Every structure is written in C-alpha cells, then in structure tokens.
Amino acid sequence: MLIRIEDLTKEYISGEVVTKVLHGLSFTIDKGEFVSIMGPSGSGKSTLMHILGFLDRASTGKFEFEGQDVTALSDDELASFRNEKIGFVFQSFNLLPRTSVLENVKLPLLYAKDKSIDVTARAKKVLDMVGLSHRLNYFTNQISGGEKQRVAIARALINKPSVIFADEPTGNLDSKSGTQVMKILQDLNEAGNTIILVTHETYTSEHAKRIVSLRDGNIVTDELVTHRRFAKEGETLK
Amino acid sequence: MNLNYYSQLIKTAFRALNATRRRSLLTMLGIIIGVSAVIIIMAIGAGAQSLILSQVQTFGSNLVGVLPGKSEKNGPPASVIGVSITTLTLDDAEALRQKNNAPYITAVAPFTRGVSTLTWREQKYDTSLTGTSYDYLGVEGGEVTEGRFFTKEEETGIARVLVLGSTVREELFGQNEAVGQVVRLKNAGYTVIGVMAARGTVAFQNYDDQVFLPITTMQRNVAGVRHLGLLRAKVDSDEHVDETVKDIEATLRERHNITDASGDSDDFSVRSAQDALNILTSITNGLRFFLAAMAALSLLVGGIGIMNIMLIRVVERTREIGLRKALGARRFDIMAQFLVEAVAITLSGGIIGIVVGEVLSFIIAFIARQLSYEWPFSFSLLAVILAVSVSVAVGLLFGLYPAAKASKLDPIEALRYE
Numbered sequence: 325m326l327i328r329i330e331d332l333t334k335e336y337i338s339g340e341v342v343t344k345v346l347h348g349l350s351f352t353i354d355k356g357e358f359v360s361i362m363g364p365s366g367s368g369k370s371t372l373m374h375i376l377g378f379l380d381r382a383s384t385g386k387f388e389f390e391g392q393d394v395t396a397l398s399d400d401e402l403a404s405f406r407n408e409k410i411g412f413v414f415q416s417f418n419l420l421p422r423t424s425v426l427e428n429v430k431l432p433l434l435y436a437k438d439k440s441i442d443v444t445a446r447a448k449k450v451l452d453m454v455g456l457s458h459r460l461n462y463f464t465n466q467i468s469g470g471e472k473q474r475v476a477i478a479r480a481l482i483n484k485p486s487v488i489f490a491d492e493p494t495g496n497l498d499s500k501s502g503t504q505v506m507k508i509l510q511d512l513n514e515a516g517n518t519i520i521l522v523t524h525e526t527y528t529s530e531h532a533k534r535i536v537s538l539r540d541g542n543i544v545t546d547e548l549v550t551h552r553r554f555a556k557e558g559e560t561l562k
Numbered sequence: 563m564n565l566n567y568y569s570q571l572i573k574t575a576f577r578a579l580n581a582t583r584r585r586s587l588l589t590m591l592g593i594i595i596g597v598s599a600v601i602i603i604m605a606i607g608a609g610a611q612s613l614i615l616s617q618v619q620t621f622g623s624n625l626v627g628v629l630p631g632k633s634e635k636n637g638p639p640a641s642v643i644g645v646s647i648t649t650l651t652l653d654d655a656e657a658l659r660q661k662n663n664a665p666y667i668t669a670v671a672p673f674t675r676g677v678s679t680l681t682w683r684e685q686k687y688d689t690s691l692t693g694t695s696y697d698y699l700g701v702e703g704g705e706v707t708e709g710r711f712f713t714k715e716e717e718t719g720i721a722r723v724l725v726l727g728s729t730v731r732e733e734l735f736g737q738n739e740a741v742g743q744v745v746r747l748k749n750a751g752y753t754v755i756g757v758m759a760a761r762g763t764v765a766f767q768n769y770d771d772q773v774f775l776p777i778t779t780m781q782r783n784v785a786g787v788r789h790l791g792l793l794r795a796k797v798d799s800d801e802h803v804d805e806t807v808k809d810i811e812a813t814l815r816e817r818h819n820i821t822d823a824s825g826d827s828d829d830f831s832v833r834s835a836q837d838a839l840n841i842l843t844s845i846t847n848g849l850r851f852f853l854a855a856m857a858a859l860s861l862l863v864g865g866i867g868i869m870n871i872m873l874i875r876v877v878e879r880t881r882e883i884g885l886r887k888a889l890g891a892r893r894f895d896i897m898a899q900f901l902v903e904a905v906a907i908t909l910s911g912g913i914i915g916i917v918v919g920e921v922l923s924f925i926i927a928f929i930a931r932q933l934s935y936e937w938p939f940s941f942s943l944l945a946v947i948l949a950v951s952v953s954v955a956v957g958l959l960f961g962l963y964p965a966a967k968a969s970k971l972d973p974i975e976a977l978r979y980e
C-alpha cells in the first residue's frame with residue numbers, strides 16, 4: 325500500500341473565520357495505480373494534492389505513506405520526502421528561465437542527500453524517455469509548450485519517485501501536445517509508475533484507471549474507469 | 563558539503579546576476595566606491611606619510627633638539643602656544659659642545675629666528691633670518707655654492723656678515739654678483755659672504771627663502787634678545803642618541819640648578835628626531851585610519867543597497883523559490899542560494915573596487931612623482947585582503963535578512979504567486 329488516508333481534514337484559520345476545505349477523507353492508493361482526483365474548482369482537490377505531495381499538512385486525521393505515519397513532519401522533513409518520493413508536474417510547467425533543458429531536469433538532484441548519483445547520465449536517460457534527447461542544451465524559452473511539459477515530466481522522473489503528481493498537466497497545452505503528455509503519463513504508468521492526476525476535466529480524467537470525485541471537500545464517488553481512454557500519438561484530445 | 567552543490571549555487575548566482583546586469587552593477591556601485599575609497603585613502607595616507615617621514619629623515623635620525631620650557635613627551639612644545647621662554651641660552655649650547663658633558667655630540671646649532679627686510683640698492687625683500695652657529699652645516703647639512711659660511715671668529719666677533727638662501731639671492735641680486743655686496747638690514751650694512759645651494763622645502767621649512775647670520779649678531783643687533791628659540795645637536799651615531807639625550811638633560815639641569823632628576827621641574831625639553839618621527843607616524847596613522855573608517859561608512863550604505871535589491875530579488879523570484887521547495891529544497895538550501903548571490907554581488911563589487919582603487923592610487927602616485935615629490939606607490943596586500951573580506955562580510959550581513967525571508971516562504975503560496 326502506497327498511500328492511506330483516514331478521516332483527513334484540512335481547515336484554514338484566518339482571524340476568527342475557520343474555512344473547512346476537506347471534511348474527513350479516507351481512501352487508499354496502491355503502488356502502480358493511475359488515479360484521477362477530479363472536481364470543480366473549490367472542491368478541495370488541490371488542497372488534497374498538496375497534502376498527499378508533502379507540500380502541506382493535514383489539520384486532523386491520519387496519513388500513511390509507504391506504511392509510515394507522515395501526519396506530522398517538520399518543514400525540512402517534508403522537503404526531504406518531496407525530494408525523494410514525489411515528482412511534480414504543474415499546469416504552468418515551472419521551468420527555470422535562462423537555463424538549459426538538461427539543467428532543469430537535474431535540479432531536484434541538487435537537493436538530494438545521495439551525492440553518488442551520476443546526475444547528468446540520469447537526466448539524459450529520463451529526457452530520452454520523454455523523447456527530448458535532441459533538446460538537451462536548448463534553453464527553456466526556446467522550446468514549445470508541449471516540450472516544456474515533457475521536460476517537467478522528465479524532471480519529475482529523475483529522482484525515481486514513488487508517485488508522480490500531475491496537476492492539470494494539459495491545462496496550458498493545445499490538444500495535440502496534451503495527447504502527447506497523456507500518452508507519456510499512461511506509458512509511465514504501464515512501466516509501473518504510480519500516477520495521481522488532478523484535473524477538473526472529465527475527458528482528461530478518463531485516461532486514468534480510477535477516478536476519485538470531490539465536491540465541497542467530500543468524496544462523491546471513488547470508482548474504477550470502465551471505458552478508459554488511451555491517448556494515441558497523432559490523435560487529438562476531445 | 564558537496565563541491566558540486568556549491569558550484570551549482572555559485573553558477574546559479576552569477577546566472578541571476580547576469581540576467582540583471584545593469585541593476586547588479588548599479589547595486590555594486592556602493593561597494594565599488596566604498597572599497598576603492600578605502601584603498602585610495604590608505605594609499606594616499608601611506609604616500610603622504612612616507613613623504614613627511616622622508617622630509618624629517620633628510621637630516622638623519624641622529625639629531626637631537628632642545629626646546630626651551632617643559633613640554634609633554636608627546637605633546638606640542640611650549641613655544642608653539644606663543645609663550646616666549648627665555649631659559650635656553652647660548653652658554654647652554656657652548657656647554658653641550660664640551661666633550662666631558664656630552665661625548666657623542668659632533669656639532670651644535672643654536673637658533674634665534676626672526677623676520678626682516680633686506681635692501682640692496684632699490685631691491686627690497688622680506689625674508690626669514692636664522693641666527694645660528696658656525697658649525698650649523700655640521701648639524702643640518704647643506705652646501706655653500708658661492709663664497710663661504712661664517713667662521714667661529716666671525717661669530718665671537720659679532721661680525722655683520724650674511725649667508726643667503728638661493729631664493730633670497732635670486733630676488734635681491736638676480737644676475738649680479740652677490741658675494742661681497744653690502745645689504746641693509748635694520749639700518750646697518752651687512753656683507754654677503756656666501757650663498758647656499760637650493761635645498762627646497764625640508765621638514766616644512768623653506769630653506770631657500772632665508773638668510774643665515776652669526777647668532778651673536780642676530781641676538782644683539784637684530785632681535786635684541788639673549789635666549790635661543792631652539793638648539794639642535796648632531797650625535798655621532800644612532801646608537802648614542804638615547805644616551806646623548808640623557809647627557810644633555812644632565813648638563814642642562816646642572817647649569818639651570820635643577821636638582822629634580824625626574825624631569826618634572828625641567829625648564830627645557832629634549833627630543834630626538836626619532837621621537838619626532840614617532841609622533842608624526844602616530845598622527846598620520848591616526849588620520850589614515852580615521853579617513854579609512856569614514857570611507858568604510860559608504861560600505862555600510864552600499865550594504866543597505868544590497869539588502870534592498872536582494873529583497874526585490876526574493877519577491878521577483880517567489881515562484882522559483884516555490885518550485886525549488888517543491889522539488890525538495892530545504893530552508894538551508896534557499897538561504898544558501900540567496901546568501902551566495904548577495905556575496906557574489908558584494909565580492910564582484912569589492913574586486914572591481916580594488917582594481918579601481920589600485921589604479922587610481924597608482925595614478926596619484928605617478929602625478930605626485932611628476933611633481934617631484936618622493937611618493938612611493940605601494941600595492942598593499944593587506945588592503946586587498948581587508949577589502950575582500952569586508953566585501954564578503956557585507957554580503958553575508960546584509961544578505962542574511964532577505965535570504966532568511968526567502969527560506970521561510972510557503973511553497974504553495976510561492977508557487978501560486980503571480
């Protein structure tokens with residue numbers, strides 16, 4: 325079992341006002357799953373992703389990761405978990421400007437504890453996996469949006485994470501590039517990687533194997549996808 | 563820690579500076595100006611100091627001066643405050659010439675000085691009168707180019723003879739022959755018997771714009787006094803200076819009926835050239851470090867500029883900080899990154915400042931030499947090391963707050979920052 329949450333809540337307190345964002349969520353995610361967390365904006369899906377991705381802490385409830393209780397970690401412990409266990413792919417790519425593709429992909433390992441890794445070799449390998457071997461020394465402002473997101477995926481892969489979080493990965497892309505990205509994510513899942521996709525689009529979410537639907541901080545449905553979509557190279561989304 | 567980690571930090575820092583070249587350079591200006599100002603001031607101070615010292619050393623350090631009146635060892639002589647003290651006389655000078663009193667003294671020059679007008683035909687010239695002794699040249703040196711210096715006999719005989727400084731000779735006689743002419747001084751005629759070689763300004767005294775005459779003549783016929791303003795003695799070698807100072811004190815105490823050997827009741831003060839050098843050195847050192855401290859203040863101002871710009875950089879790169887944190891950067895990593903960046907600015911500024919400062923110091927030394935001052939250019943390694951470490955310290959000090967601020971950013975909020 326990779327992730328287990330039980331009665332997880334999150335509330336924000338600003339002054340006297342307490343805003344409850346998550347109302348006691350429970351589920352488990354196994355290794356190798358491809359889960360969509362779906363819901364409209366304000367449903368709490370981003371907050372849930374932040375907690376599961378060690379960017380934030382739950383207010384109450386239990387959170388186990390790879391069998392370890394990770395409910396209350398210090399900031400630096402959270403950072404180490406993010407560095408070793410998580411790969412993030414963001415809607416807006418978040419690549420460093422004026423920096424080469426290769427340098428961007430190497431970035432997470434700058435903060436890794438294990439200094440024995442051959443960073444460049446591994447960066448080249450993951451860039452090859454996303455089909456960008458020919459762009460190693462391009463600067464990030466010299467490549468297309470689809471390529472940027474593939475660089476971001478390579479960056480998410482370089483630390484061999486236990487789970488990859490993709491937060492609206494196709495949101496800023498045209499449908500052709502979006503298809504490419506979804507295809508890569510599905511291929512990675514086929515290769516054994518656990519992927520958690522956060523999206524508000526039903527169509528995109530149906531590329532996953534399982535959809536957890538959120539509304540107003542509660543899980544509405546949690547079911548397997550019966551008619552799963554498969555992204556095919558050359559095809560367009562929608 | 564890992565070498566690659568820090569080389570990455572340094573690379574990132576310079577990449578960030580390079581991306582905002584103009585702004586970085588403007589930020590550095592404060593440091594550049596501060597560092598170069600400190601270096602220039604230290605260099606000018608060193609140059610001026612060695613100029614002053616070389617002037618004093620022209621006489622050699624084996625000179626001992628005796629001033630009338632008691633004065634503190636490191637304070638100004640009593641006569642400086644305008645009090646005329648009459649305790650030192652020509653007989654004192656004569657006593658010091660006796661080998662049984664002060665065996666190491668080779669020559670004694672007593673001085674009584676004044677100012678007056680010399681007249682030759684239609685030419686009038688105002689100049690300084692230096693009444694001194696026949697063995698003056700043995701004390702202060704100098705060369706006679708025309709004629710001769712006055713003799714012991716002329717001194718005891720109160721002869722009306724003059725030896726002119728080169729400027730005085732030029733002003734009064736121009737192309738004419740000077741030696742043998744009679745000039746008028748206080749309504750009496752004086753025969754010019756010699757002209758001194760040009761010597762320039764030594765120890766802040768213009769040696770060429772003065773006239774030498776026997777001290778007896780000066781005291782009786784010109785000034786109408788019986789005391790000395792100053793007495794200088796030459797010691798045979800540097801090692802005997804301290805002993806001679808004691809000899810002089812003992813001799814003068816005996817002559818002045820002072821039984822107190824502690825020096826508290828003395829009516830004179832004895833100073834060696836070495837004392838004077840020490841006083842001058844400590845004064846000029848004090849000035850140098852005071853001025854350097856003033857210049858260093860601009861480093862403080864520069865540092866505040868660094869802090870300001872680093873705070874702006876942190877805000878501008880909030881998203882980058884959020885990303886780095888999301889990828890696993892801990893507080894320390896972010897802190898180190900921005901500290902390295904702040905130090906990169908101040909250190910670059912410091913190095914530019916060193917180059918600018920040294921180049922300007924060299925130019926100043928060069929110009930001073932062209933004006934024929936003895937002004938050495940000395941590359942001060944100490945100043946360079948000091949400038950580098952101060953630059954780094956300013957970067958660390960003023961980078962600390964912005965870096966700490968960056969390290970405390972919440973990754974989620976930072977990632978969302980527009």
